[in-house]
Amino acid sequence: MAELLEICDLVTEIRQRHTTVRAVDGVTMSLARGETLGVVGESGCGKTMTALSIVRLLPTGGVIARGSIRLDGEELVGASEARMRAIRGDKIGFVFQDPMTSLNPSKTIGWQIAESMRIHKAASKAVAHKRALEVLDLVQIPAASERLNDYPHQLSGGMRQRVMIAIALANSPELLIADEPTTALDVTIQAQILGLLDELKSTLNMGLILVTHDLGVVAGRADRVMVMYAGRVVESAKTGELFGAMRHPYTFSLFASIPRIGDDRDRVLPSIPGLPPDLANPPSGCRFAERCRFAQDRCHEQDPILAGEAHQFACWFPVDQQIRSVVVTSRERHADRRRGREPLLELKALVKEYDVYAGALRRRVGSVHAVSGIDLTLYQGETIGIVGESGCGKSTLGRMMVGLERPTSGQILYHGEDIANRSSREMRKLRRNFQLMFQDPYASLDPRMRIGAALLEPVKVQHVGSHEAQEARMYTLLDEVGLRHNAVERYPHEFSGGQRQRVGFARALMLEPGLVVADEPVSALDVSIRSQVLNVMRRLQDRYGLTYALISHDLSVVSYLADRIGVMYLGELVELGPADDIFARPAHPYTRGLLRSVPIPDPIIEREKATAGQIIGELPSPLSPPSGCRFHPRCPYASAECATDHPQLRVVSSGHSVSCHHAERVLEDTWELQGLANVASQPRRADASLVAEDSDAR
Template sequence: MSKLLEVNELSTEIRQRRGVVRAVDGVSLSVERGETLGVVGESGCGKTMTALSIVRLLPAGGVIASGSIKIDGEELVGASEARMRAVRGDRIGVVFQDPMTSLNPSKTIGWQIAESLMIHKAASKSMARKRALEVLELVKIPAAAERLNDFPHQLSGGMRQRVMIAIALANSPELLIADEPTTALDVTIQAQILSLLDELKSTLNMGLILVTHDLGVVAGRADRVMVMYAGRVVESAETGRLFEAMRHPYTFSLFASIPRIGDDRERVLTSIPGLPPDLAHPPKGCRFAERCRFAQDRCHSEDPALVGEEHRYACWFPVNHEIRSAVVASKDRHAARSIGDVPLLELKGLVKEYDIFAGALRRKAGSVHAVSGIDLTLYEGETIGIVGESGCGKSTLGRMMVGLERPTSGQILYKGVDIAMRSSGEMRKLRRNFQLMFQDPYASLDPRMRIGPALLEPVRVQHVGGSRDQEARMYQLLDEVGLRHSAVERYPHEFSGGQRQRVGFARALMLEPGLVVADEPVSALDVSIRSQVLNMMRRLQARYRLTYALISHDLSVVSYLADRIGVMYLGELVELATASDVFSTPAHPYTRGLLRSVPIPDPAIEREKARIGQIVGELPSPLSPPSGCRFHPRCPYASDRCSVDHPELRIVATGHSVACHNAEQVLEDAWELEGLARIIDH
């Protein structure tokens, strides 16, 4: 195979008033036809900036300071903007992280795909539209001909990402750059998108650069992996070699920070302290030294260069198998918790429907069935995980738990008191008992309010204690969540994502609630910051005897925190069991499909999973859910009965309930034969 892309000693600077940020500093890489290069690292480490430099889509003030970028031998550094416009979208395609902000909301899908063809290939409108249909079918969008006339808001997240891939592929590029293409997607859709990229790469013999912070994503997809930190490459190798014998402490720290299904839940997760350095003022010596547990004096004074041939790394004191094993076998344990036997919160027959109105007369046109007949009990000190795809009703259920949504019918009993239909005044008094930890802490904080007043606001609204007691409580919680007292003088935009999540958690605890509903609390965080937040949640749960309702599509996070897990599908609870039972003996086909889709940072397991299959299709509309079992159109076990009879939640083993007509058959099928028992043992 010939070298399709060659990047040598690339340096990109962002010139700002406060100084020059060396966002990419001496990066070299290559990609061959038919090869996938995985680029991993934390936010701010230069992954995306490297990708944007290749196609010269830099932010304001961004310039390529030095280096070489060649596509099939053609030098792009110094090329005119007209030439770069010809290269972008024609020879190099880009799939961006957020398709909704990348697509034009005022233009149809068909027009946006055809536009690229008319610009680069001078195709007529009819020919461009014909090709648009071809690429939509290529990326496996159902009813592709109908989707040509749809607008972006009419599509699901997974389908919008497929449209982005279709636009990137319209001109049959030689190289595809996918920048975090699955970050915001459910595990099932993520698996479909990654499989699609693999298939297209092989079919079209493209080179693929897969930019991600998830080591599980690159484990089963990349031929080679390049790890970046603070604008530099710190390690690169063939994928299997890297995972088997990673040498740089940063690579190992990323790997060790990932919670895995089947991990010892009482063990404190390994985490990377601190944050990446300010690249406007990079430190002397190794840029990772300040955060490295293995750093010595030399690391703070001398900058290591990349060494090695097939396996390259930049470290004075690389880790070996013995060191890695010792860290993984850490004996640090979380404090013991106790779970009560008296219900704290009971949900009985909970239903939530949203009426849809249409026409000038605003007549009712139907109802969205967001939550349909949920029965669930939470006990003091327990963590219950609620999992499922986007649109299955998880967040709606969480909002009803804390009184932010009123149920259409059913009961919500908090310590035996029905809070479902209480007045606003009564709910204000009760709401101090249950708090919500939001997915996006920045959006949930007032950008005009300093952190101090934001933390004090709940206790002042509820008139809890005097001013001195309120401030003492605030500083105590800042200590608990690992923030300095000086944080009270800062605004939300002055904090990192992980720090903002700590602020949000402190604010939730100000009123000493019994229940905290955590809605995707770590989904937007890097793996290193994620482990810090998860450790904090476990520590404070034991200290304050908190009950958590953890809403997430990340099953590895849920497996680490949850005592029991409820699996939701299209508004219904389809399986409920202890975490160990859900992962070792899943009884519902949907639960098995979710587990198959979880990315595991082990190349052997990921390759084995790729042969097993996955959940196909997308979640049906909650406006008109399927009759019978709502999962039957996507279920490999579906029978005629499933399309007619609605399955009720029933007990199949002690503490294990499932809503499936064929649960016994699912349980009889050996989970081990599918190769996924290795995930539990990993």
């Protein structure tokens, strides 16, 4: 069968004033109709640049220096810009990573979908409008006719991503390229989007290229997987074969770095040391050699070529059975961090509402119920994970913990003393005890301020210690988080994402706080960098007795760090209990749905997952939450009682509480989830031995 897409020896360069970066170096690949190819690798490995090369949407200075790209037999390299404009959006659809920056904020959704039809098919306004409605229905947007007149800011993240897919599908393309289509989405919406892409590919017989850094995403969706590193393909095979017998140490290292539900929380997460090489001046030999613990002299001298037929890999010393011995490092086990410890922070009947105004006269039209009656206790030295979809109120709860938001009602007790309504002056003194790790460390650091000044700022504002003591504290923390002392002279833009997150962590610890609220601290990081940051967080917690409130939609991250887990839905706490109990015996349908949506890096498990129990639809508006149980419109267990009677938190086992009328039924049905968890937590196939221990944990 003829291939839909054929790429041969593709070289893409970014030519700058003083240097040339070879972002894609000799990539060869093919894709058939109806096939899904997963392209994985760390940030900067060239996977997105390969996708952009296909549609010739390269950044300033970007050129295709060599190679061939053929779409259905037509050569695209050397094609005129007019011809490429005709192909983009017609034969090739592209789903970008961030829909909010890709959609026009001044145009309605319907106009933006219809635009592609008007340009490529010369469709009339009526025909384009009808097609826009059809593709919105195709991507399963509820009340599609109403959404046509909405603007991007009026839609949720998952809805915006569906709109991006609808735009890409408007002209029934032959090839669809999805670049990190689910990175910033909740696990529930991620599962829906991936399922939708899979269904559309089969229905329309398209070729699909799925670009991602998450091996769990491609495990259940891709027919073949191509692993890229430093601009090159290092391994390529059918999905089942690659996951069953990974041959390149880099592929194994990526796989080993993924925290998974059921993993031993007292062991150090494997991670890949160092960073990918500078592609403006790449090293000789194998580009992964500097980070590979099995590299030998030949690896530094000779560049391995991609060899093999069905399963290709570029390595002089591929992984084999002789070197698959498991080596992991364990910490002292903490069976219960709350044992013998006093409460640090107590939240009692905490409520936060935001008034909503409309019209020229700013008339109040309602309130957003962000947090509704939360009761929660944080103990010294423990980690409590707060999980839930975007919009459930978890970030608002975290901001109230550190005093950045004042509650509408309720109490916040710090060591038994209510601080909810303290004055700004009093809160400034108290705030040194609470610190916040932001989701985006780059946005939270002043780009004009050197790192040294940013680290010293909190202690100078609080007048803590002498200048010499402040600097000593700064350099100690740089050592603790694994950064060199010369980092103090650099600016935020000179660091990688993982390094910036370490800077943010060091800044949070400068005042020696008792509580650190970490709001999605690793959501934007590659899997290996994520493991390094999580190892640092766990190690410093053990050393300084820190209390963490970990806010995340990534349950695998929460499962590694958290001692207890609180599950939030539409401002309410619907389940609370020990992490092991929550993952083994979820008693709320929402918790169970979250767990079933987590992608597991195992093709067999992913493809055997039943759709029953998965959460459908999107979060209702917090402006007018449903009556009774707020989850009942999306709940497979819902009854008439759920629509009228609001369930209260009740104990189902020791330390485990749930707010659900049908908790006993849910507990009886969790055997299927338990089976998946057991498979997922089986001892890893000795992959840990391929990754050097995190340097900070030695």
